[in-house]
């Protein structure tokens with residue numbers, strides 16, 4: 001039986017074949033501040049807040065929010081970056097969402113998709129992304145290295161996503177700007193914060209790490225903060241908050257980092 005990830009990648013291959021070699025539009029915004037730098041320097045967990053209407057594991061999460069409005073609220077509430085799901089088939093996102101958001105906020109924007117081709121990186125750059133996700137489980141180590149280097153040539157930071165020790169080794173070999181530990185297994189959709197706790201023991205402290213998926217309460221943040229991460233990538237929990245609750249909820253996740261970075265006492 002094929003996994004969810006394999007199914008998504010099959011569809012993605014077809015979509016990418018249909019893409020033009022070069023995007024038909026041009027980047028019209030300047031580069032935003034570096035998320036990597038913010039993660040390295042901060043003494044509290046930094047939040048990457050995701051715009052996510054739906055997912056294959058949850059179905060529709062919310063389909064009434066407007067991307068620009070919500071992204072501005074994330075920014076006002078203190079998010080360090082906005083992650084925008086651009087996959088249409090499985091997540092009901094679009095590159096247009098990303099373009100509009102990138103034009104409206106000052107914080108960096110992450111293109112969240114299943115990137116397998118240079119075409120998608122050129123497109124991400126043209127649409128205004130500052131950071132791109134590369135998923136180790138979706139790529140051979142050769143393709144990962146090629147895409148990582150092409151992203152750097154375009155001036156894009158890379159968030160390299162892993163889920164186990166074997167993937168961690170592959171990721172470290174390409175010197176990620178930021179490592180993402182996905183607590184969700186993309187083959188089965190099971191979520192466990194233990195994934196972050198276990199992998200953090202193997203990661204050099206010089207690399208900024210985001211713990212991704214399944215963050216529901218400040219206790220979850222505290223747990224992965226103790227494991228040593230620099231930030232969190234949160235989708236569903238933030239998407240489900242009303243405008244009034246959002247700032248308080250987001251603040252609740254910004255717990256102190258461990259070990260406390262120098263000068264934060």
Ligand SMILES: O=P(O)(O)OC[C@@H](O)[C@@H](O)c1c[nH]c2ccccc12
Nearest residue numbers: 182212213214215233234235236237
């Ligand atoms: O909604 P959550 O459980 O907070 O998860 C957000 C984010 O981590 C998740 O959307 C994600 C992590 N890695 C991915 C790769 C592809 C698509 C989606 C993802």
